[in-house]
Amino acid sequence: MDLYFLGTGAGMPSKQRNVTSIALNLLDERGTYWLFDCGEGTQQQILNSPVKLGRTEMLFITHLHGDHLYGLPGLLTSRSYLGGDTPLMLYGPRGLKSFVETALSVSGAHLTYTLQIVEIEEEGLIFEDESFQVETARLEHRIECFGFRIVEKDQPGKLMQEKLTELGIPAGPLYGKLKQGQSVQLEDGRTLHGIDFLGAPIPGRIVVILGDTRYCSGAQHLARGADVLVHEATFAMDKQELAYSFDHATSIDAARTAQEAGANALIMTHISSRYQGDAVMELLLEAQKIHSNSYIAKDFWSFEVPRKG
Template sequence: MNLTFLGTSAGSPTAQRNVSSMLLDLRQEQHGLWLFDCGESTQMQMQKAKFSLAKLEVIFLTHLHGDHLFGLPGVLTTRSLMQNQSPLTLIAPKGIKQFIETVIEISYSWLTYSLNIIELEQDRTVFEDERFRVEAKLLKHRVPCFGYRIIEKDLLAQLDIDKLKQDNIQVGSYYNDLKKGKTITLDDGRIIRAVDYQTKIKKGKKLAILGDTIPCQASITLASDVDLLVHEATQENALEDKAIERGHSTTVHAATIAKQANAKRLIMTHISPRYSLDDNNKLVNEARSVFANTEIATDFSTFTI
């Protein structure tokens, strides 16, 4: 799976960074596109990155501040103009339904597809199917704000048909028994153990995408042992007091959470407009002094999980 950042600025866009939004591309995993946050101009950023609104499957919002929200009306209504529409699920803190209904009504807009809105008020599992589970936990910000833990379930062992053929084993009516892990006796007397002809279990990936927050236990829980952690780093370490006052984290805060959670990799985003891309090295080096495997996201950067 690939994670592409469409916007990485905090509060307001800059000439170098759009506001918060990122896409998790799960098409290879037989899903669609999952959008996390939707700041203004998100649909333009999607076009530039060559992602289709028609492929959107789920939109997750961390909270309802404008820099994470104001692109949503355009995304939803433009999607209505497309062919081959599919249902869309929107997961966000309570209040999102009122926001969408109000915008649709006063702008005389409409939606031509099924929109399933799930409003969050407390920690819960917000999505689960045979392949993925997504858990949400309340973080610590100035307004209700959630982080998401995306868990790809382990792929169970499968029968290795090629190996069976190589050993001249015609399983025939024994196929289902072998799939269940049983030991069978073939017509020619050979005893076949299913475990000898199974592929290895493929461990699923885990990632955490956190919204705006000061350091808290929920962040550590969501990020525990993940392959990739996305954490805001609004300010440099010297501005820690300012960050905390406004409900945000610093570079060192993000790195400390990654270390405490035993995450494998940290990507920092939600960077204050006070910083240009020329400041990236300074910000990354601050974080790396605590957690070595740290990177900073820029608009359109893609990370493979």
């Protein structure tokens, strides 16, 4: 599992940073990618990345500002051209369905796959299956905006093969059943219970990706205990009043949120174009004074999400 940053700029693209889009690489976990936001030019960024649009399973839109949304119609259409024929789930605020349907209808676009659009009405759990769940909460921005908490469920512990060998149980199909926690009966009448041959469960990882926001309780709620928190840091601290007036966060706001929520790593993105070249280090140094394990994302940069312990 890793995060791949397709666009890390704020408001409008610059020569160094395209507007917002992030891919969560889940190829090892489920053979797919999840995308978060789709600013203008996202599909072009994907062409220069390892991300495979045809293998994208879900797309989450934090809010309907153009720098997070305007790349969506082209990306949805291109997915058809690139052989994407599996269903795609699209989550986002109210108004997303109207935007997508209007853009596709007016342009005469035809999708070769099933697109299901879910407009988020309430905070809380919006997706769950046997391996992942996604929770959302409202943030504080000029329009309705959400953050997403992606939780990987705990995995069974490793099979204690040495213990089975000591009991004279040879490797084979029984190992697979025990690994799944099942009980099996041997030919000699003994019954083995999978739970007795499994190590401690492997804790799942937690990734939190926020949309644009001021420092707020919704962000803290989602970020609690996260392995990785992705938080906007549009401005440095000396632009605190400007950030507040436009409902954005500073690097200090991002670091405070990570520190108070007990998040392990903080990755800052949505960087104002005023911070070019080495100037971006101002944001990083400010954040690291509060939360030492902080990073500044850049386009085409990836971050592997570590397991606990």
